Amino acid sequence: MAANPEVGTAYYQRFDIGEAENQAEIVESNLDLVVNGENFEDVIKIQEFSVLEPEESDFKYYAPSVGLILEEEINEDGDKIFSSSLQEMADSESNAFINFLDAETTTTVDVSAVANSAFDNVGGFYQAIDTQGTAIDPVSGAEIAVGDAGYEIAAKSSSVGEFGVTTGETWELDAGFVYIPYLLADGADFLTGFAEANIDGLNHVQAVGEQNFGFEDLIGGGDNDFNDFIINVEGV
Structure with a gap:
């Protein structure tokens, strides 16, 4: 909240x-x-x-x-x-990322997105150093945990790419990181699968299939359908 x-x-x-x-x-x-x-x-x-x-x-x-x-x-x-x-927060959050911590080489993935919303949403992924979503401050290099001051800035600075509705983009994802999906709702509000990182204290992303990530784009939970913006990742 x-x-x-x-x-x-x-x-x-x-x-x-x-x-x-x-x-x-x-x-x-x-x-x-x-x-x-x-x-x-x-x-x-x-x-x-x-x-x-x-x-x-x-x-x-x-x-x-x-x-x-x-x-x-x-x-x-x-x-x-x-x-x-x-909402089973622990279950939904535990699957709402791509885990390449144990990968040994860079992985090529294809990313696409569909929308079911009137908002002009923008999606993306940012790098974290663990499955708890810890991000790195771009200036000091300090570790910033979910919910700490400066987390949104650190996460956005670690973004590997952003996109609107797209039929496909190809990305190279480095080994040794966790990739967290996020949404800029209507191009503004930063929303993730970590409730503590969001302006309303609610989870806004769930795994809705194998490497599919569905977002609820309304502050306050909306209708909790998690289909306002759906990202699909292939090649994982």
């Missing part, structure tokens, strides 16, 4: 006038919930709605460093229906 989410904060999730005018608003914060037997603190509750369908309204509950944990829908009879959507 953002460091201090405020009740009343509202934003558009999608905006295409007359077609998709989806909005969200933080309606409660600092909640304590028990979901599937697990305790969660500092949970925020977000209402999702659209002026195009004013009769429909859903609520989602997000926990810090976990993401979406519970959804609440109102059926036609006005009854509340709850469903759990706990």
Whole structure:
């Protein structure tokens, strides 16, 4: 989550006038919930709605460093229906990179990307020195862990390439590094599979197939479909 989410904060999730005018608003914060037997603190509750369908309204509950944990829908009879959507952060993050730490030679890979979003997204990979995502400061050479000050700058400085939607590019990836996929959502917000590195404290990338990496490009988790921008890597 953002460091201090405020009740009343509202934003558009999608905006295409007359077609998709989806909005969200933080309606409660600092909640304590028990979901599937697990305790969660500092949970925020977000209402999702659209002026195009004013009769429909859903609520989602997000926990810090976990993401979406519970959804609440109102059926036609006005009854509340709850469903759990706990994200397995450890599993999704552990697979959301290319590990060449033990490789002995440079590897040639083909990279392509498709998009399912109105955003002008830019994807890429940066070099890390371990599977925890540790990056190297470009000036001092110091190791910077995920979540530490200066991490985004260090990660971007270690980028091996960026691209928008593309049918194919060929890259040479050096041995001895882990390659972390990242997204510049709408060309701006830096998002990765490490929740601590992201502006909202949520995971934004999952492995969606063999060497396919799917992104959720909306701050706050959006619809958690992880298909807004999908990178495919061949040759690994």
